[in-house]
Amino acid sequence: MNGEIPGPATKEMMSEVPETKERQEDESAGKEKEDKKVEEEERREDFEQARREQEAEDRDRIEETRQELKGKTEDVPGQQTTDQAGEQKLLETKEAFEKTIDRWGIKRSGRFSEEQIEELGVKVIQGLSSTLPKYHLDNRLRDMEKRTFLAEQTSFNGLILREMVGVPGWLRSVLEYIPLQGAGFYFRWSGGALINGGMPRFLIERTMYHEYLHGASSDVFRGQLNEGATEYYARYAASKQNILHNIINPQYLPGLITYALMKRAAGSEVADEAYFNGKTDGFERNLDQKWGSGSYARVSELSRGLGLGSLRGMLFAAFKGFTKG
Ligand SMILES: [Zn+2]
Numbered sequence: 001m002n003g004e005i006p007g008p009a010t011k012e013m014m015s016e017v018p019e020t021k022e023r024q025e026d027e028s029a030g031k032e033k034e035d036k037k038v039e040e041e042e043r044r045e046d047f048e049q050a051r052r053e054q055e056a057e058d059r060d061r062i063e064e065t066r067q068e069l070k071g072k073t074e075d076v077p078g079q080q081t082t083d084q085a086g087e088q089k090l091l092e093t094k095e096a097f098e099k100t101i102d103r104w105g106i107k108r109s110g111r112f113s114e115e116q117i118e119e120l121g122v123k124v125i126q127g128l129s130s131t132l133p134k135y136h137l138d139n140r141l142r143d144m145e146k147r148t149f150l151a152e153q154t155s156f157n158g159l160i161l162r163e164m165v166g167v168p169g170w171l172r173s174v175l176e177y178i179p180l181q182g183a184g185f186y187f188r189w190s191g192g193a194l195i196n197g198g199m200p201r202f203l204i205e206r207t208m209y210h211e212y213l214h215g216a217s218s219d220v221f222r223g224q225l226n227e228g229a230t231e232y233y234a235r236y237a238a239s240k241q242n243i244l245h246n247i248i249n250p251q252y253l254p255g256l257i258t259y260a261l262m263k264r265a266a267g268s269e270v271a272d273e274a275y276f277n278g279k280t281d282g283f284e285r286n287l288d289q290k291w292g293s294g295s296y297a298r299v300s301e302l303s304r305g306l307g308l309g310s311l312r313g314m315l316f317a318a319f320k321g322f323t324k325g
Pocket residue numbers: 001002210211214227230
């Protein structure tokens with residue numbers, strides 16, 4: 001997943017429990033309750049405000065860092081950034097990302113040491129760049145392994161349920177313990193990845209293929225198409241690296257099929273160019289030629305939605321094009 005999660009819930013939100021006190025009909029008690037509610041709302045607003053400011057600050061700083069690092073590394077494929085300033089910036093980015101994770105209430109998984117995670121990250125970067133050699137993915141993903149964190153499963157699930165899906169407290173406290181609700185996130189602002197540490201090792205590795213590709217690609221597609229394309233390449237690269245339990249998160253399936261059909265129709269190379277370098281012209285032109293004018297725009301637009309309606313529409317448009325082409 002590729003996410004901008006709005007931020008952590010307040011303590012108040014997290015400990016919401018159904019009202020258990022007996023109902024008071026007394027007016028003054030009602031007023032007191034009302035005052036308390038207002039007070040709580042104000043407190044919540046204050047907290048939200050502080051959080052937004054802090055996050056904006058972090059984001060600005062990290063973006064600056066990223067731009068500087070980008071200038072240093074992107075133009076010179078194959079050359080290492082070893083100077084102290086680069087190292088310092090990397091450390092700052094990493095720390096800012098860690099701080100944010102802590103603020104979200106994410107606990108680290110103790111299953112693997114930091115060194116083990118880094119080792120696995122390096123392996124994934126090598127796997128990706130040797131399978132898709134044209135795009136110098138090792139350069140694009142430099143030090144990504146140092147910005148990869150494993151989260152303890154229930155707190156990872158809690159983040160998804162709370163921030164992405166908005167599931168209320170009592171239900172959340174049950175669902176948090178169900179495994180495999182989500183596998184990972186990539187956060188573009190930090191260039192960092194957060195992986196569900198409750199999964200088997202091969203799934204952690206497999207998920208890193210997906211999240212790292214978010215970091216190495218242009219991010220030109222949106223929504224489900226972006227997820228589908230990312231999963232397409234993740235599956236391709238992981239298979240080539242002999243990750244044989246190459247399962248697909250069913251959530252990604254509609255986008256994956258759509259992207260595969262588009263790639264097949266428009267041509268492999270123009271599709272790669274769009275995904276990795278953000279050059280959509282050739283992809284759009286070829287696709288519209290095969291599927292009819294406006295096809296690329298239509299599928300792209302539909303892929304932004306998360307509802308069943310837009311998923312169905314996106315798949316339908318792709319299949320309609322496919323049977324035409
Ligand atoms: Zn994703």
